Amino acid sequence: MLRIDKLNFAYGDLKVLWDVDLEVHEGEIVTVVGANGAGKSTTLKNISRLVRPGSGTIRFLGQDLGRLQPHQVVEAGLIQVPEGRRIFPEMTVMENLRMGSYVKGTRGDRERNIAWVFELFPRLREREKQLGGTMSGGEQQMLAIARGLMGNPRLLLLDEPSLGLSPLLVKNIFDILTGINRQGVTILLVEQNVYQSLRISHRAYVMETGRVVLTGQGDELLANDHIRKAYLGM
CATH class of the missing domain: 3.40.50.300 (P-loop containing nucleotide triphosphate hydrolases)
Structure with missing residues (x-):
């Protein structure tokens, strides 16, 4: 590969x-x-x-x-989840996830991928309206990985x-x-x-x-x- x-x-x-x-x-x-x-x-x-x-x-x-x-x-x-998480702190969890699905060819899979990453990271489902910058370090890392997965x-x-x-x-x-x-x-x-x-x-x-x-x-x-x-x- x-x-x-x-x-x-x-x-x-x-x-x-x-x-x-x-x-x-x-x-x-x-x-x-x-x-x-x-x-x-x-x-x-x-x-x-x-x-x-x-x-x-x-x-x-x-x-x-x-x-x-x-x-x-x-x-x-080929999608990279960077060191230091680099989420968008002034955006909500859901907005961060949607930013990960603006790659060409992925928008049609957006809702399916959101459901998938919420299964992987139930904590994110609980905090989907919370601003990324107010989350703990572990939650931000979960969000960074989930955002990467949104791009297929x-x-x-x-x-x-x-x-x-x-x-x-x-x-x-x-x-x-x-x-x-x-x-x-x-x-x-x-x-x-x-x-x-x-x-x-x-x-x-x-x-x-x-x-x-x-x-x-x-x-x-x-x-x-x-x-x-x-x-x-x-």
Whole structure:
């Protein structure tokens, strides 16, 4: 579904990504884990065309994304839920959800998708008239994910969905992501919470200083000595 080959990127003179190779197959949850500053979020920004790579190719469903603008990437079915939630704080829950369904070809599915995300996140149904900015951090993260789903993603990109949440809410969010995947949405997840993200992943990539240093199945990496020592404190 998604294939990245030899992706290199720099912010000015600061090289951030070095020959990154990555694949996501349809139906998978694939996670990119690593410490802060490893290049995980920058990889997502390159996929979404929010920044332009120095070299390398990114293909989605066989299409080279190099010539596309960010809105065209979204229209192709590749939707990113950004780090920090980035909901519209002065809009209600329902208005935020409707903003997610202005992608070309999704308006006809709006009401069906609203019903779907309310099943996934009952808390949002209870707060559909509440302003997004008055909600808790966990509720805002639920809203950000739900808004992304309103665009009928073929591949959903999530950037640090556990950031700033309590351990109980983190587990809840990851369990919901597993449920979304089981309903047919392929997921590429960027996370610092190594344990929870590897727990739900089919495959994962470990990034350190802009390079992929390990790859494998989620359960294999959880048992890896380097992962256990460097990220899990074991």
